[in-house]
Amino acid sequence: MLFEYSIKGGDFSTAGQASSRFKKVLQQLNVPPQTIKRIVIALYEAEVNIVAHAFEGTINIEVQPGYVVMTLTDKGPGIPDIEKAMEVGYSTASPKVREMGFGAGMGLSNIKNNADILEIQSKINQGTTLKITVNLNQENVIKE
Amino acid sequence: MKLSKVAEILNASVVCGKENLSREVTHAFASDLMSDVLTIDSRNLLLLTGLTNVQTIRTSEMADIQNIVIVRNKKVTPEMLEIAKENDIVILECNYSLFRACGKLFTAGLEPVY
Numbered sequence: 001m002l003f004e005y006s007i008k009g010g011d012f013s014t015a016g017q018a019s020s021r022f023k024k025v026l027q028q029l030n031v032p033p034q035t036i037k038r039i040v041i042a043l044y045e046a047e048v049n050i051v052a053h054a055f056e057g058t059i060n061i062e063v064q065p066g067y068v069v070m071t072l073t074d075k076g077p078g079i080p081d082i083e084k085a086m087e088v089g090y091s092t093a094s095p096k097v098r099e100m101g102f103g104a105g106m107g108l109s110n111i112k113n114n115a116d117i118l119e120i121q122s123k124i125n126q127g128t129t130l131k132i133t134v135n136l137n138q139e140n141v142i143k144e
Numbered sequence: 145m146k147l148s149k150v151a152e153i154l155n156a157s158v159v160c161g162k163e164n165l166s167r168e169v170t171h172a173f174a175s176d177l178m179s180d181v182l183t184i185d186s187r188n189l190l191l192l193t194g195l196t197n198v199q200t201i202r203t204s205e206m207a208d209i210q211n212i213v214i215v216r217n218k219k220v221t222p223e224m225l226e227i228a229k230e231n232d233i234v235i236l237e238c239n240y241s242l243f244r245a246c247g248k249l250f251t252a253g254l255e256p257v258y
């Protein structure tokens with residue numbers, strides 16, 4: 001099954017709508033609640049990152065019998081130093097983002113904690129792509 | 145502890161989910177930083193926060209948090225209420241500071257997450 005959602009940069013009133021819609025899909029598919037939580041927290045963090053940092057973005061999700069792959073591609077400033085961005089506490093978020101309760105430099109590391117595989121590609125002044133894979137059967141996990 | 149008891153201890157008003165006040169909470173977490181809220185174990189959890197924007201409710205929805213206390217006499221917005229209703233989230237509003245609300249609930253036996 002394939003799903004696609006469009007994300008507008010800077011629009012915090014709608015941030016999280018795509019994650020909310022996909023959560024309902026997972027519930028309908030009877031995915032266990034603890035697995036749903038891992039998937040949607042990773043997705044929501046990544047969605048908020050697009051809203052916080054990029055001009056626009058697209059979420060493509062592929063649901064397979066054993067796993068979910070979520071690919072988030074944005075047009076935006078890109079990440080100059082991915083290793084640095086993965087550090088807890090490192091943030092380039094604006095005051096507006098912080099007012100919304102985010103921007104503490106925890107997003108990418110929290111995505112990694114909830115994902116089984118996280119791949120990040122970024123080009124300066126072009127954009128960033130996150131590929132997040134979460135296994136649906138957490139008792140039979142294939143790690144990277 | 146039942147949510148009805150939480151409301152009584154905090155002298156709080158129920159602005160969403162009156163029908164779910166018999167729900168039990170065992171643990172509480174207090175934060176205005178949603179990034180932190182997204183990292184915790186949320187079973188039977190009560191979230192205390194003074195952050196009143198739609199991302200408070202979105203974060204709760206994603207983290208499976210069903211019970212929220214809004215402190216410092218802040219008011220929820222219509223958009224927050226709409227998403228909370230959709231997701232069966234109970235919201236209480238209270239006039240106390242975050243510190244006072246936490247102190248009262250801790251004394252009454254609610255456990256910290258860590």
